[in-house]
Amino acid sequence: MKGLLIAVCGLDGSGKSTQIQKLENWFRNQQLPTLLTKQPTDYYRQDLRVREYLDNGQCGSMEALAMLAAADRIWHIKTLIEPSLKGGVSVISDRYLFSSLAYFSARGLDVQYVKQLNNGTLIPDLTVFLDVEPEILLQRISIRDGKTTKFEEREPTMFTKVREAFLNEVLPSNALIIDGTLSEEEIHKIIIGELNLIIKDKIIAT
Template identity: 40%
Template sequence: MLIAVEGIDGSGKTTIVRFLVEELRKRGYDVVAFKEPTDSEYGKRIRQILKERKVSPEEELELFIKDREFNVRNNILPALKGGKVVIMDRYYYSTIAYQGALGLDVERIKMLNEQFPKPDLVVILDVSPETALKRIKAKRRPDRFEDVEYLRKVREIFLSLKNNVVVVDAERDIEEVKRDVLKVVIEHLGESFNKDAKL
């Protein structure tokens, strides 16, 4: 099964992905987590670009696609073929939302990503840009993608996405968010979730 955890920066994706890996392993699942951008040459270039905007949105999109091709070929497909549950900390939904918010055509971005494995479940952690930026600033300096107006557009696109998408309110206490996400994932894996069980 392929699960993507998505949302604007500061929504808690990495925390939730780590938590899911831990919880699913406790339940006996063979789980791996991958992150985008990756550590490929394309991923490294993307991270560089995040610091200094020196390419067009089109060139940026091209790098994200190449990085994803690398990730699918080297990480995602081998893990899925090996019967593992794969959890993505960002996947192509982020490209649709972030590059779409830069003005690129959302439908075209979707089409370019149709070649990749489709997630069985997409969890969108939804927070306001204001909350997200407050969380980011508590840890580090925001990068150029992290601006209220821009994140507002990104969030709108995320919330417009359909197909196996579950939106979770991530404004709440992290323990509540963890419980809700775990419930959605466990039920998606075909098990019943004991809401009173201790996490």
């Protein structure tokens, strides 16, 4: 069976990392080959133009940043994700296209413009969005990071804009939206329940 592409999305502090690790462990326990990756990749994150915005809020062209993100994503898909899926390896991506759409929308770009830049992006077999109220996210990040927060994490309204973009504009209709304030085990159980249904459908189809 071809590998599955699973995208786990959510704002910082939503519990993504915990659920991704649990999901990876589940695949390994089932003796199913899996690859854990993330978008955007470190090539994008470490670009000085990107860091200037993320750290200090300075940006000469938001459109150019969106192009950089799209190029990074397409390269990542073509060189890593697609070959892995074809080889029967399931890929778990920490964030994906939908995160880019939501964040750039909150930064003032038109969603359709960003979608066009990412034309042809693979559609995940499962998209998970961990939904948490902005006030709770800010509390979690403050406890986790102290004063070393990124530029966008210093503006509370940004969290609201990104969350609204996720829920109202960019998530696919079949996205699994989960209350991120549930316990870690409850969230994991919901994800695995949906994943088992997808795997069953894939087996029947083949």
